[in-house]
Amino acid sequence: MDNPFLLSPDQSLASLTSPDAITASTHAMNAAVAKALAAITPPDGLPALREAYVRGELGLPTAPKSPRARTLTIEGPAGPIGLRILVPDEVWGVYLHIHGGGWIVGSNDTWDEQLEYFGREAGMVSVSVDYRLAPEHPAPAAIDDCVAVASWLIEHAEREFGTSWLSIGGESAGSNLAVLTLLRLRDAGKGDAFRAASLLYGVFDLSLTPSVFRVTGAPFISLEAMQQFTGAFAGVRDLKDPTLSPLYADLHDLSPALFSVGSSDPLLDDSLFMFMRWQAAGNLAHLAVYPGGTHGFNTLNGELAAAGNRGVAKFLKAMRTEVAG
Template identity: 90%
Template sequence: MTLMRPAKDDRFLLSADRSLASLCSPDAISASTHAVNTRVAEALAAITLPDGLPAMREAYARGELGLPASPKSPRARTTTIEGPAGPIGLRILVPDEVRGVYLHIHGGGWIVGSNDTWDEQLEYFGREAGMVAVSLDYRLAPEHPAPAAIDDCVAVASWLIEHAEREFGTSWLSIGGESAGSNLAVLTLLRLRDAGKGDAFRAASLLYGVFDLSLTPSVFLVKGAPFISLEAMRRFTGAFAGDVDLKDPAISPLYADLHDLSPALFSVGSVDPLLDDSLFMFMRWQAAGNLAQLAVYPGGTHGFNTLNGELAAVGNRGVATFLKAMRTEAAS
């Protein structure tokens, strides 16, 4: 079987009675989503990109590049573990009721971002699904091209396998991320599987991931989409890949052998240039014999779940519902 029980709120899940065409139809985009997208376009038009990568990283962290920065939670605590090239920073959010752990890998095109800009979403997953959030600061490109970030993610995942029960009182583990973070989440699962630890992580939430660094048709066809252009994607993927071929399964998991991986929820907006990445990976995930769901959010742009509005709320609720359902099924 390759289909999971649908969530209670399954309006945007692909199903036997809900076609991909209906989810991607312009007619399916709500007035509120149109309004959000208009505000984003207007805000981006007024932005002058900073010069240089250090300035861009600072602006991204402050939420000045169009994607808002999440308010930092006073409940968060930080620690470090030893990684393959030195200490790796962890940001940990523990909910009142602990049912599992969610290893979060942040997005940012592998070149920007950190583990302290997603507290709001991660706390929501804690309240709704009982997930302890552990978000890591992996090494960024281009200073540290692949496999540096992957090595760091695998190190933290391995640490959780050994320490989660003692640290948090649960051994149930899940993993996920956004954009480049989804890429790293899948690559981490592949590394763990090949090391004989494939059963450790029981669910994966993969939000608008980059799974083919050589780029899919929807990226090549993009025109005027917020946050992502063909030029930007080439810059991001080139920085992360370094000297590695863009189709190498070590960095482009669409080309990997995907057998024996966790049940996964693929979430993506219908107007995201990375739409094809999720469509293709969802099908390959199922073809390899894994459980999978695909949620397509009409009118959703890249990063839609970080924007204010109904679609963001529904998207984040979809992830929380999936994590909670996977944990509940494991306990039954």
Template identity: 50%
Template sequence: MPDNPSGIYLHIHGGGWVFGAADQQDPMLERVATNTGLAVVSVDYRLAPEHPYPAGPDDCESAALWLVENARAKFGTEILTIGGETAGGHLAAVTLLRMRDRHACTGFKGANLVFGAFDLGMTPSARQFGNEQRPLRTLDIEKFRGAFVPSGTDVRGPDLSPLYADLAGLPPALFTIGTRDGLLDDTLFMYARWIAAGNGAELAVYPGGAHGFAHFSGALAAQAYARMDQFLSTCQQGHG
């Protein structure tokens, strides 16, 4: 962590709400801290199927609320940003909505939403992706959703599918996606609704990028990470 962080990045890891841990991406988060001057807080939320919805979102909400109440005392700054990859992108969006609706908190300065799932009812690209041997097939999306969402739950309720929520009053967001990702439409649709709700947003679409491409070494990942770091740095400007 930087000695005198300029802000805080609340990071939520991916893994289909089923896998992963807060420390699984330490090198990536160390890069964020080094390049942006942000302190990074990563949430070790409870995982499905042992802890299905709403356990994971509840934990992320609790972490965000703790930061809002304690950031100044613990880190010396109240500038907050949030983000995550795949399921983490979904949970980051849900957390922003919960903070706004349940706690009247709209203080986050930016959202870094990376190949997130925003419609658990499945967008056209998710339904049509099929069994192509990429990291996330249509069947995988269905299985992850089945583990996370209890039977009989409305998967398109806004607390599960933020695409259907009122998105007004949310911070600027950077949406990152590859064209060979089954969740392509989730990002395209969410970006459009984010803009239509009056929020700032940037869209970064990477030709040929599969789901999770930014986690693998290569020019495409380096390009994506550079833009994310720039976005997170820009979110801090003008706030003190």
């Protein structure tokens, strides 16, 4: 994969995390984001917060809704689960997308631009899950919904989309749910069904890694926010429970994975630690670190966002091409 931000065996990680590696344009983008966030007053109450988030009014922009998207409802463990589907002109595989939002906000209809890009560049049909949100539905509700959709794809992807090649991924809390879904599938004897995982700035340790405690003033997520998010999702369960915090799980026999994260993201350590554990368990793993990238960097304008989305598309295409070859 041709990605200048992908860590190579002969490269120092410091070359990607050093302040000297941050370009002027990334500095300018981060300054613009900080200025915009300073002018935002988050609304009171979770319903209003959810509405503001999906409208892109909390700093992280949302993609325009694609006229090509269609919706489908399947039966889940606690009722219907909504799916948002984007089919490219040329289909090579399916990408099961799990949106972020700290398990408490977000929806499956705000990522169309990125998902259509993965379709054009990697031939991926995107199937995005409208899973149940916390705190009304703490774990394992969201995990159960994602596993149900993954299982449905295993059974129906060939008939629905003309391909049985499956991949999975998400952003932030969505990456957490993607890994937990893969673990559930493996333990159910379906571990070889998904052939690749794209894990963007994931939360893999709900008890929080050192970088979350160390970074101050980072946009979009703070220590206090992370504690609220993880508490809402975990409910009364132990934050180090491996069925919630996959960093502590047995990670053998999982899909090849790409871990993508910005060097200025408080969740940097989550990706660094999980990348190493993924490899140590015998799985193929790649790590891409984007200098100066903040949480959600791939949703912003500019060269770094484009590079992040391009990196994911190239990874998915490379995994699919490798199998086809």
